Amino acid sequence: MSQFLSNVEPNIIDDEMLQKAIEEKCPEDMEHLMKWENIDFKAVKELQLGFKTILQIDNLWPFECLTKLQLDNNVIEKIEGLESLVHLVWLDLSFNNIEVIEGLDTLVKLQDLSLYSNRVSKIENMDTLQELQIFSIGKNNLTILEDVIYLRKLKNLRTLNLSGNPFCNHEDYTLFVVAHLPSLVYLDFKLVRESTRACTVSTSLLRESQRKSVLRCGSRGKEPWWSCCSQSDLFQ
Template identity: 35%
Template sequence: MTVTEELVRKRAEHNEGEICSLEELALHQQDIEKIEFLNKNCKKLRILYLQNNLISRIENINRLKELEYLNLALNNIEIIENLEGCESLKKLELTVNFIGDLTSVENLVNLGTLEELYLIGNPCTDYTGYREYVIATLPQLKVLDGEEIGKSERITAFQNLSKHYKTILKSQEDYFYKRVCRFLSVNVQALEKVQAQQRRETFSKKLEENNGDIEKIAKEFWQEKGPYTPESRTETYEFLRLQKEQESQKAASFEETKPRRKIFFAEDGRPYNINEPKIEFKFYEEIMENEQYFVLDIAAYKNMDTSLIDCDVQTNYVRVTLRNKVFQMALPEEVHPDKSSVQRSRVTGRLLVRMPKVKSSSIIEPQNTKWKRTTGSVEKTESKDKMKGGKSNFLTVGETTASVDWRNITNAEDSRSGDLEMQKRAPVHRRKERENSPSFVDNPDVPPLE
């Protein structure tokens, strides 16, 4: 798989699908084997993630002049190359690759902005004097493999550069010799092909024996020991790809073979009660405009679109389909399907189905308090748990059915009766007028006091 325009646009949703102005792009875990398309079409890139792929060579990114961060960890790269044109590169990650040619870091000398370099997990990190050689070769570096480079360490690296250079060349020769002997030898190459073919045949046989169940075989595959090479990593990715395909096929076959309930009626034609979506509902009767109705209140999913809901009312049952899941209820009496109505709440999403009955019958009143209008009177009924002594209280507008004893309107049991008796027994203090003094003279010319 290579980098294509379709893939880049799909991963550029955060930039409204625009490629030319794209500054950050994540293409990790896409099984990419070759870098293409980015060099000419994404020149504004500043951050590029390409880790965990199958890239074997660094190419087609040397025109990204504004690139500051490049992540190529967990790939099959063996040589550091084609990065001379990335003038703004500050951080380069090449963790866990197969870089054995350590002298290829000299291709980064002209990148004056490069500050951080990560080479952990590569064969070159096992060479004697690896760290000092890289520090002396790239004086612009500030961080190598996550560790800051001090002044004394840099001075020591420059002093020992010539000595480490010879050692590193010898280590490189040994590494490439083993690599060549392993993969260019006719016997070893033939042996690798035979072993790979045997592994494929064994794998296919085990798949047939386990009826396509790859989980049991995966454990054996991961426990098997093998060489750590770019080819072995490619084989691992192929196994992972096959594992994903098997899981997707298994999921698809499970959906196809999943049993679906198609029996909605008994042999005698009686409809079943079915609740496949496992939703809550209420079923009761009510009177509207002198007609008796069956009412079905279904707690439909609040965020489900109304186009995914289908309601079918028949004479003896009602069926509601919520996205291929059926809710069906048998009705105790026949109803008028053509006069039925369905409403849905915009706030809660509940579905209300009203179905008028064909024949009127007595309705069982609920036990909570309600007012019932009758001819010539208004009658209040109370629940049995609130009635005391089996007595019923009536509020009538017509003739009086019971007289009220006004003399005993205040009972002795009333809490206010004690206060009334205390008021009767309390002495009444009347206001007395003061007698006139002996020197009082009643003068009619004096005006009265106001």
């Protein structure tokens, strides 16, 4: 959506926008109690701020008990201003103009993160997100397939969407990702078959693959090790 908003005046997250977002989550008969000066910010668990042409993430620090934050379809260029939201479990930053993964260090409870349709060119700065289970970073500018290896740090990652990135055109893309992230259950909206695990190699060869872009299987001459597996073995 962000690419279609270039001619729209960007907004900031101000008191008026936040109050409207809170009121939308409250029953109609409670709205009279939702005067800005009386709001218990710690009681607010969810905020929906999508489609607001927001340029900069700001003024969210009072909502320290938020568990779900929706900031999709804006014109955000940088991940910032989230440091105090340490209870976030779900964060949607899809369809923005973000170029770098950053500013997430304190979100240690995060389980679901979407950066779909942004401008990210490298997977990085996610070391503290050890609770992350679902990560969508499809339709970005990821070109180096080996960068996927970074995600091995996220031991609880089970669902990953990388579709629409330039490196997905690599002929061995699927096999490479599955081999290096053996705990994945879903890749690009498809269930990974257990039989795919048979296409992985020994730990020593996996370590070698981190130094080389392509593994060679000694018993098959110069053919890549994954050539013994067909694409039909990967998904069901």
